[in-house]
Amino acid sequence: MPTSVMPTSKRNGPRPPAAVSAVGLRKSYGDKAVLDGIDLAIPAGSVFALLGPNGAGKTTTVKILSTLIAADGGQAQVAGHDLAGDPQAVRAAIGVTGQFSAVDGLITGEENMLLMADLHHLTRREGRRVSAGLLERFDLTEAAKKPAAAYSGGMKRRLDIAMTLVGSPRIIFLDEPTTGLDPRSRHAMWQIIRELVAGGVTVFLTTQYLQEADELADRIAVLNDGRIVAEGTADELKRLVPGGHVRLRFTDPAAYRAAASALGDATRDDASLTLRLAGDGSQRALRSVLDRLESARVEADELTVHTPDLDDVFFALTGGAVVPDPHEETVR
Amino acid sequence: MNSLPLAARDASTMLRRNLLHARRYPSLTLNLLFTPVMLLLLFVYIFGDVMSAGIGGGAGRSEYLAYLVPGILMLTIGGTTIGSAVSVSMDMNEGVIARFRTMAIHRGSVLIGHVVGSVLQCVLSVVVVGAVAVAIGFRSVDATVLDWVLAVGLLTLVSLALTWIAVGMGLSSPNAEAASNNAMPLMVLPLLSSAFVPVDAMPGWFRPIAEYQPFTPAIETLRGLLLGTETGHNAWLAVVWCLALAVLGYVWSRSLFEREPK
Secondary structure, eight states: OOOSOOTTSOOSSOOOOEEEEEEEEEEEETTEEEEEEEEEEEETTOEEEEEOOTTSSHHHHHHHHTTSSOOSEEEEEETTEETTTOHHHHHHHEEEEOSSOOSOTTSBHHHHHHHHHHHTTOOHHHHHHHHHHHHHHTTOTTTTTSBGGGSOHHHHHHHHHHHHHTTOOSEEEEESTTTTOOHHHHHHHHHHHHHHHHTTOEEEEEESOHHHHHHHOSEEEEEETTEEEEEEOHHHHHHTSOOOEEEEEOSOHHHHHHHHHHSTTOEEETTTTEEEEEOOOOHHHHHHHHHHHHHTTOOOSEEEEEOOOHHHHHHHHHOSSOOOOTTTOOOO | OOHHHHHHHHHHHHHHHHHHHHHHOTHHHHHHHHHHHHHHHIIIIISHHHHHHHTOTTOOHHHHHHHHHHHHHHHHHHHHHHHHHHHHHHHHTSHHHHHHHTSSSOTTHHHHHHHHHHHHHHHHHHHHHHHHHHHTTOOOOSOOHHHHHHHHHHHHHHHHHHHHHHHHHHHHOSSHHHHHHHTTHHHHHHHTTTTSSOGGGSOGGGHHHHHSSSHHHHHHHHHHHHHOOOOTTHHHHHHHHHHHHHHHHHHHHHHHHHSOOO
């Protein structure tokens, strides 16, 4: 799967068809422009993450691409069908799992599944088979006869995805699929998403968790205030922001002073006996640091490598919070 | 691919979903039955002797029961459709409706499922309240088979008309409480009709209110069918009222449903 190719760059072989493409999507509510010209090109079979803070326009984007609401401007194709021109064809190709579980709480999990099977016009037998299989796969067989309203958050989300899969969609929109889930359920959801992708499904994911985008997505677009402010692979985005360093911490002031003189280019923090060295954390950079410490015969009590993570990128790009200054960052 | 069978299939799936809701949570339907049954017993056993004077001709309690039942049956329909407005409004706040909107199903099937389910509930409620009426002595002596068929047809038509209006009220209400309040006229209008006393017995200023509303002609027509009283032009008026309300409610509900969700 291509993971690091910009839309404009050359690649070998034929381009996979775009599962989702959009040009200049706009949406306003009253005076407020929620989406201010969004361009997207998502190859089939990939995972795309739309990352942004609350209110950035993530859910609005999903609502437009899943035909729930109409864009005010711009155009988009989903699964090769025009959103405005043939929404029913788009609907036949997609599955949507919203931020708030789209399950019918008044009926049981099994009844929810059979409802989906009926709406996808499966035969009764086929419907029962598909529904039982998916309930089993998402570990819901035991709870199948209970009303969905009694499910935990993680179970509801699993039922939600299971319902989405009844129609075997080729493109799945997941709007903040792990928001509000505990860590175990979150990891279970990640595993589900990876399995979907392994099955050839295109996943369009929104999230406010950087780690999630980093874990799952082939490409990430950072959405802020209705605009895409950066797009690329996780690595490409991380390269946009400097801030990688190695940090050495000492308990013995003498060792600290010896190390500081051996590593002349280090930034000193005398109060906490900590040295920081700018660097990308590569093996070579680390070896050079260790060699210099070795020859000065000092040993650090703690060595940590800090690479810029998506948090740094996120804060730098969205400008919503103070970008931590490497020189003033306190010891974690 | 023919779209009509698909539409019918989707609508019947949605109907099954609503019937499942009603069967699983019968309290809403049962609560709504309480009011017409209570009014029936109250007006017959407590106010009966006084009220019978209002219908003239030296009538007694049993004559008043006969007079009252058609109105109570119409009021039952009005009350049941309040429940429909509430359940539509509750349903629209469910995430699953958003899911339906992103699926390649017949657009109107969600509403049609609600409407057919509500009409069935209305008919069932009418049967229950009618059974109570029969149990306390109501008899329809003169009605022919055709009269009965027409009576059932009229009750169904009224149910359909009021249900479409109720669905519109449910769709336009932000939550269940608001839907219940907004749909109140469906219960209040029969109280202001000829259900309890003839329009002629009302004060002059009030008569137009009782006369120019759908319940009075519908009740008078039902009375004519079940008791053989004079219906006059009420039958046509009732049908026109019902068709007009059904079409209005349908157009209103469709446009509300097609409106962009928030």
